[in-house]
Amino acid sequence: MDTNLAPATPKTRFFRRPAVMLFLVLSMVLGMGAYTFADARGLSYLSNDPKACVNCHVMNDNYDSWQKSSHHAVASCNDCHVPHDLLGKYLAKAKHGWRHSKAFTTGDYHDPIQVHPESRREIQDNCLRCHGKLTDAIAGHAKLGKTDEVNCIRCHATVGHGGR
Amino acid sequence: NIKKHQVEATVTNYDLVKVDEKTADPAEWGKNHPRQYDSYKRTVDMERTRYGGSEADPKKPDTTYSKIEEDPRLVTMWKGYAFAVDFREERGHAYMLQDQKDTERQKVVKQPGACLHCHASTTTVYRAEGIKAGAPGDGTEDLCSAAGKEQLMKGFDKVCSMPYADAAAMAKHPVACIDCHDPKSMALRVTRPGFLDGIAVLAKSSEPTPALPSVEKWRKGDRKRDYDPNVDASRQEMRSFVCGQCHVEYYFKGDAKRLTYPWHKGVKVENILSYYDEPVFKDGKPYKDFAHKISGAPALKAQHPEFELWSQGVHARAGVACADCHMPYVREGAMKVSDHQVRSPMLMIDKACQTCHRASEAEMKARCELIQDRTKALMDRALNGLCDLIKDIEAAQADGAGDEELAKARDFQRQAQFRIDFINAENSMGFHAPQEAARILGEACDFARQGQVELAKKHAAKPALPKPEVKAP
């Protein structure tokens, strides 16, 4: 199995461009997503309250397992699932929101729900945001040589969602 | 508490001394990386587990306990080969050079310099010898440069065919930082010619390698150059490849005693056997390690195929590397570092297993030992069969049976014996690939007993010697 992380750069950077964000937000508001998304309380994606996520029952399992995890007292959904540079944050929320609305409207998504490769990247960045110092020694030296970095959730699969 | 960690964490690696391609001494590297060096030195510690770890031999405290004394069937299996004289439990990396020098196997056979490949820090030794043998450069070049590689390979060839004592005289350290790390970046790298050659021939074979994604990727490319782990492998793969440098089956090829990993057809036991079974000699006979002293069978000896067996297990397929279990991360103050006290994971289940597995320590230990107990029971069964076969061949010989008549039975012995030895020499007692280990031993039972049937049907008019080890079911 390929346990490597998707490389950080091109795609994520693409979405961080203002023009792209504008496009996404616009299409979200204007497109077919508009009604369904708002109605489905999809805008809760813009909130930081974990309860906002369980506005959608399909997030129930993930919410429950988060509550059973070691992190439920120290990190909520968006601490892990959304980038934390200011621009990136709203861009990602817009993008996730778009993807969410599309998935929810069409009902066409993988069961069980799986993280998208870019979301993995965001999660990883967030692990490092909080634990970067601690893991500097294990992540750091590799950057000089091989470019692929340590994938935290390869070992810590259950930190965000217990009982798996 | 979190605050404190964060402050400490600002100092991670020190850059106190400069290490380069000529710095073999781990103490030097240790100045920059004291935590790793400290744990590296602790490989002198000994502690036994049910099937692993290590412990001193009470009768000979400077060595570990003898496996052939524990199980005399091993002596029967290896009769005629140096292993029947001395074979012990292996222990930490710190001892590798000493234990190789001290083994009685050195006394009964003149060993070649090829042995050194896996028992010492040979990177700088090979390069220096390579330069003496005419390779360009002065040994300061990057190992992966053209000059660096040429030095390494020329030196390797030269050292392989030296007498062991001459080679060993050049070695100063057991496996050291420079053998696994690039001094410039500290990134992992493979420095062992045996593995560089071996993995390249494996890549050329047609055997699928789901546990090694970069090999499969290379196969899909243009194949204009050989597969090179230092170029092609992912970091995660390197966490196993650095161990695969030594923890593998090998033989010495030809008169030059070139160390060779028999992966030309794949790394499964039958791939390796079918490589060894090729009629390489003029008389149409295949390679053998020794002629069995009791039965005359053209026998093979397997050695520590950890890398090969691991690659057949579900851990490997799931991307779990040797270092994940044998060098888990430990928290040292404000940092997480890799535990360089390479040892049995059963001595550190919390770190080695429990990050991935949510079960209790006792449960993880029980799962591991259940796998090992099953393997051991099946190995006992197979060994009984093998010893019975050897006895029957012996009796048939005593009765005057000739080589031609015995050829088939001896081949059955070769087949059964290599399989048993593959799992016996492998050091996880089946844990690295539980079903595969059981499959191999099951086949061994079948071959050993088939050998007996074959003989009995030919020669059984006379009842055989007493057979103490056949048990009624």
Next chain:
Amino acid sequence: NIKKHQVEATVTNYDLVKVDEKTADPAEWGKNHPRQYDSYKRTVDMERTRYGGSEADPKKPDTTYSKIEEDPRLVTMWKGYAFAVDFREERGHAYMLQDQKDTERQKVVKQPGACLHCHASTTTVYRAEGIKAGAPGDGTEDLCSAAGKEQLMKGFDKVCSMPYADAAAMAKHPVACIDCHDPKSMALRVTRPGFLDGIAVLAKSSEPTPALPSVEKWRKGDRKRDYDPNVDASRQEMRSFVCGQCHVEYYFKGDAKRLTYPWHKGVKVENILSYYDEPVFKDGKPYKDFAHKISGAPALKAQHPEFELWSQGVHARAGVACADCHMPYVREGAMKVSDHQVRSPMLMIDKACQTCHRASEAEMKARCELIQDRTKALMDRALNGLCDLIKDIEAAQADGAGDEELAKARDFQRQAQFRIDFINAENSMGFHAPQEAARILGEACDFARQGQVELAKKHAAKPALPKPEVKAP
């Protein structure tokens, strides 16, 4: 669409009709739980996987393909027993009653009513018969009440010893809701006397049961009453126990043909064998299912020991239940419901495996099939050995060897054959416990060949018949 989901999410179960202890018809229950009922009915679907699933026999489309036609060695193994006449791939629950009636095995042997236990909805049948046989109450009582239990057990005894046709005439449905669910709470429950008895004797044995924590807990208690799954088991255990009601090894005890699960010494293959090997008959002979027609060996037949093999695997130890893989939760509109189309997980890898395993579907399939391929190869090897042994006994008999001379070889056959059959009859081709399956087959190879050696050494003066199946290694 989302609107709909949100509405649906609020209504989970409907309470349209009242179901009670007398409601055998699943259609009635289905009114309250239409989703579960819909999927339950889909067990009529057929789709083949590499080693499982099901498919109609082109030559006989109202049955599935014949396993004895696919592999004639099975006929050799079962010579003298009804299975040599007809043995087919099993299929969905919807067919259980029909397939039991239609099998040719019904024609060659007069089968008892005991057969019905696992091929129909018998809960109400047993209770009604129990009342006729004098048990108190009218069948409306809670099954777990004293009266309910007495009805069930009395009826069970009675039906077991009936002729099959009489018993089957009373059955209206294949396994139905009432056989696994409490009509009041929909909680899972065990309704099968065979399992209630079997798990109680297992609890009394001394064999560790790490996969069944509630059994180990009961053992630590005062043991004043028998272990009772409906009282002691956890919900997660019940998700396997409802399947263990039928997917188990069994035999019919004595003249009353009482259905019995041979778990008195544990559920491992050797525990079961040692139970069967007890000298229960006056002449000191043990139980046998049949006298092998070619060799005269006192043979045993194993049947679908899924529960037993599963319990030896790492999934079971990790608390993974049959229902987790065979009845995974599926999203139905806004709800998650258990898929009642019980079938091969290979037909729904996403739901069956990926909730727990993060690998791709293709990778999960490959992992499963690799395990199965290894098991199959070892089974082929063991079957070859067994057929060779049977041939050798046949030849020895032809040469005039008597029962006493053949006793040992026949016992080897019994031992090897039961082990092969244990894995052959088990329907996951080793997946439920990969290493355990390989271990069992490895032992079978050893026993079969030992039987040959034993014979050859005694009788081999004369060369045996041609042996088409022994292959050189």
